[in-house]
Structure formats: C-alpha cells, structure tokens
Amino acid sequence: MTGPNPNAECAINLDRAAPTPIGEQIFASLKGAILSGVLASGDRLPSGRDLAVQLGVARGTVRAAYDRLVDESLIFGAGSAGMRVCSEIPTSSIIPTPAMPPPNRPLLPFGRPQSGGVLPFQMGVPSQTDFPAKTWHRLMANAARADRSFSQVYGDPQGEQELRVQIAAHLAVSRQLRCHPDQVVVTSGYRQGLALALTALQVTGAEAWIEDPGYPLGRRAMELAGLCVVPIPVDSEGICVAEGIRKAPDAKIALVTPGQQAPLGVCLSPARRLALTDWAAGRDAWVIEDDYLSELQLDGRAAPALASGPDADRVIHIGSFSKTMSPVIGVGFVVCPPLLATRFIEVASTLSPAPSQTIQRALAEFMSGGHYLRHLRKMKALYTFQRSIAIEGLTELPATIETSGLALKIPLLDHADDKRLALRARELGIAPVPLSAWYASPSNATPGLLASITNIRADNCETACRELNELLNALLKQ
Ligand SMILES: Cc1ncc(COP(=O)(O)O)c(C=O)c1O
CATH class of the missing domain: 3.40.640.10 (Type I PLP-dependent aspartate aminotransferase-like (Major domain))
Structure with missing residues (x-):
C-alpha cells in the first residue's frame, strides 16, 4: 500500500498573520491541490495526527478541515488506508483552467519530445538498444x-x-x-x-x-x-x-x-x-x-x-x-x-x-x-556497421548518398519539396528530416533528406530502407 502523497503537506501554505482562520486555510489549500490535480484521485492524505504535528496546529483543526473535504465529496475515509482523494470530483467544484493561445512550435522536430517511440532514420537520438x-x-x-x-x-x-x-x-x-x-x-x-x-x-x-x-x-x-x-x-x-x-x-x-x-x-x-x-x-x-x-x-x-x-x-x-x-x-x-x-x-x-x-x-x-571509453568504442563500431547496412539497403535510391556525422544525406532535385516528403515518410513509419529546415533562409536552401543511422538495426533495416527507396522512387516518377 502506498504512503501519503507528500504533495499534500507541500500544498498547505499557512499564514498565521492572516485574518483567515487556520482551519479554513488548510481546507482551502487541500481543496485547491485536489482540483488542480496536484493531488490525484486515490492519493492518500497524511493522518490527521501527522499533519497536525507537521503544521503545528491542533488535531481537531485538521480533523475539521478533513470533514469539510468529505462533505464536499473531495475525499473519503478508506478505513485503515486513511483518507483518500475521491475518484470522481463533482464538476461544480472544478476550477476552469485558463485559456491558452494555440501553441506555435515551428521548431517542433528539433527540441520537443515526439509522441510514440523512436522511428528508423530519426535524427538527434542515440541508439535506443545499446545504452549501458x-x-x-x-x-x-x-x-x-x-x-x-x-x-x-x-x-x-x-x-x-x-x-x-x-x-x-x-x-x-x-x-x-x-x-x-x-x-x-x-x-x-x-x-x-x-x-x-x-x-x-x-x-x-x-x-x-x-x-x-x-x-x-x-x-x-x-x-x-x-x-x-x-x-x-x-x-x-x-x-x-x-x-x-x-x-x-x-x-x-x-x-x-x-x-x-x-x-x-x-x-x-x-x-x-x-x-x-x-x-x-x-x-x-x-x-x-x-x-x-x-x-x-x-x-x-x-x-x-x-x-x-x-x-x-x-x-x-x-x-x-x-x-x-x-x-x-x-x-x-x-x-x-x-x-x-x-x-x-x-x-x-x-x-x-x-x-x-x-x-x-x-x-x-x-x-x-x-566504462565511458569502452561505451564510445562500442558505439563507434556499432554505428559504423549500422551505417554500412543502411547504405547497402538504400542502393536503389535515385540519389547519391553522402555520409554526414551519424546520418546519411540524401540530396534531392532542386524543385523537390523535402518538407512534404518528410511528412509522408512519417506516415510510413520512418523519420528522415528535411535538409531545407536547417537553412536560415528558405531561398538558399538545398532540398534533401537527413536520415540518422543510429537506430537502423539488422531487424528493421530492410523495411525502413524499402520504404525510403519506394518513397523517393515514387517522387521521381511524378
Ligand atoms: C548540432 C547540435 N548541437 C547540439 C545539440 C543538442 O545537445 P543537447 O541535447 O546536449 O542540448 C544537438 C542535438 O541534436 C545538435 O544536433
């Protein structure tokens, strides 16, 4: 059985100089913590005695605050498991979250977590299987x-x-x-x-x-x-x-x-x-x-x-x-x-x-x-192998591949829309990125794809390379 959620104590901010009674402050702090999600449904609250000692208040003061939370259907007594947060919070009690402007994330592929697992050819991440x-x-x-x-x-x-x-x-x-x-x-x-x-x-x-x-x-x-x-x-x-x-x-x-x-x-x-x-x-x-x-x-x-x-x-x-x-x-x-x-x-x-x-x-x-030197030696050998199988798997590409760090650079014809191509690739379960996104001004950009080899393994190489080959060959036929 899990212990009390320590956030309960942290959520309580007492101001002894304030005119609001201490019991009211404990009740309001805990209610706020529950409604804002700091305390989640099922979380256990500290026992009345422990909380009273922690806060330096009378036990009856805490008990009265807990009783009010029970009355509002925010917590319930779970026998020997103490007081817990209810699973369904009455909608009338929920504080509306402030409206947010729609997020503008032009650098999305570079600095933010992507949902789902790491895809073959995804840039910027090390091997997902060889961390020591x-x-x-x-x-x-x-x-x-x-x-x-x-x-x-x-x-x-x-x-x-x-x-x-x-x-x-x-x-x-x-x-x-x-x-x-x-x-x-x-x-x-x-x-x-x-x-x-x-x-x-x-x-x-x-x-x-x-x-x-x-x-x-x-x-x-x-x-x-x-x-x-x-x-x-x-x-x-x-x-x-x-x-x-x-x-x-x-x-x-x-x-x-x-x-x-x-x-x-x-x-x-x-x-x-x-x-x-x-x-x-x-x-x-x-x-x-x-x-x-x-x-x-x-x-x-x-x-x-x-x-x-x-x-x-x-x-x-x-x-x-x-x-x-x-x-x-x-x-x-x-x-x-x-x-x-x-x-x-x-x-x-x-x-x-x-x-x-x-x-x-x-x-x-x-x-x-x-361990670090050993790990680096191992990763260099592994990535060199992965790069070689990726290059071998991409021999049908209608482009001359160049190596670039831990990635392969695939140049495209001048008029190619590499951003659209990268989006299409994602739908196919592979994640090369458009080279043009790395240029400061789109007018100077050379289209191409950058495909990382860090997560190309013997077990996914064939499928990943086939998808990329087919995608680029289809582009050529358009
Ligand atoms: C050129 C370059 N510099 C720096 C970084 C980021 O390094 P860090 O994760 O340590 O912030 C990256 C990540 O992909 C990169 O490509």
Missing part, C-alpha cells in the same frame, strides 16, 4: 545510496569536482584539449551551456555568425539572446570565414560545429580554423564551439577540438553527453577560457547551477571506471 543500462543503473543506485552519507547541502554550482576532473582528463585524451578542471562548468547539456555562454559574454545586440545550414535551435537561441544573426555559408571546408569577415567583420560571436558540421558533416579545415581564431583574436570576438558529437567520428580519428589550437583563449568549447551517452542523463559541460572562468562560475551560481549531484557522481564513476 545495467552499469549505469548500478552506478546511479550507488550514487543515490551515497547521498545519505553526504550532507544535505547545495552542490557546487560549477559542477562536482570529481566530474570536472574526469571531463578534463577525457578531453585531453579524446579531443586533445588540455584544460584545468576549474575551467569546466557542468551543465544539463549543450543548450544550457550555450545559455550560460551567451549570458556570461553579455553580447546582446551584437552580430553573431551562424553556419548556414546550421542547427536550427542554435540559430533561434541566438535570436532569443538578442543577437543579430548573420548566416554564413558552409562549403566542403566548413564555415566560409572570409565570407563571415566580408558580411559582418565586427560580429562578437561565431557559433560553429568544427568537428562535424551539423548537418553537412564536414570538418573545419586547418586553414579555416586558423582564419576563424585569428579573426576572433583580432576583433575581440568569441567562437563558440558546439562539439555535440565529440569523438563520435565514424571515419578515422576525430579532429582535435578547435579549443585545443592556437588562440584557444577566444574559444568557448561546449560538450554534451546527449549523443555519446543519452539525452536522458541530461549532462553537458562548457570549457571556458581561464580569463572568463570567474564570470562563467558567477553565472552558473546565480542563474544555471549544475544538474543533480547524484547523476554527476554516477557519471564521474562511469568515466573513472573506464
């Missing part, structure tokens, strides 16, 4: 047990020292990025890292280069931070730095994905890396490096992080465990230049403290125990 669940659950259980021996105090807003040490050590090996753990700020993922950086840099109103095509949420984040976005084209060497300098020489930010450009997958060339950091150093600008795939490079060794090179003190490196582990864990990090560390820590302390200490401790154990 057993080890992770063991380490989480250990960390949760250890919580009892830790004092119940706030964690370090910059992130737990043990995790920052592990992240710094891992970056040195995998991204050739040497940093002190005090330069690392732990976040809930890339997006919190970006928010932290934009707040710390105080560049509202300035121009910001973004890659075109580029990650739509990155673009929108810049706009929300009050920056004036300047889309800069991307070619086979990555962002065209000369074009950036021509269009917006005085920009204060360049947001880039140098490791594997999102969505084209190209790696920023050595010459462009130098040009980019030279420009930033000469103009007092900042380069924000979105290293979302980290070393998950399927063709050979991943290129070093931009923040590992010359003029690295102009580069803010943002990493995430969302793709290498899982977005469910909700951990990422920022490596800030030493001169900015105090500022970043100040912003973390006041506006965006590090996530749960328990998860951070479990992740630190996962890394120090060698």
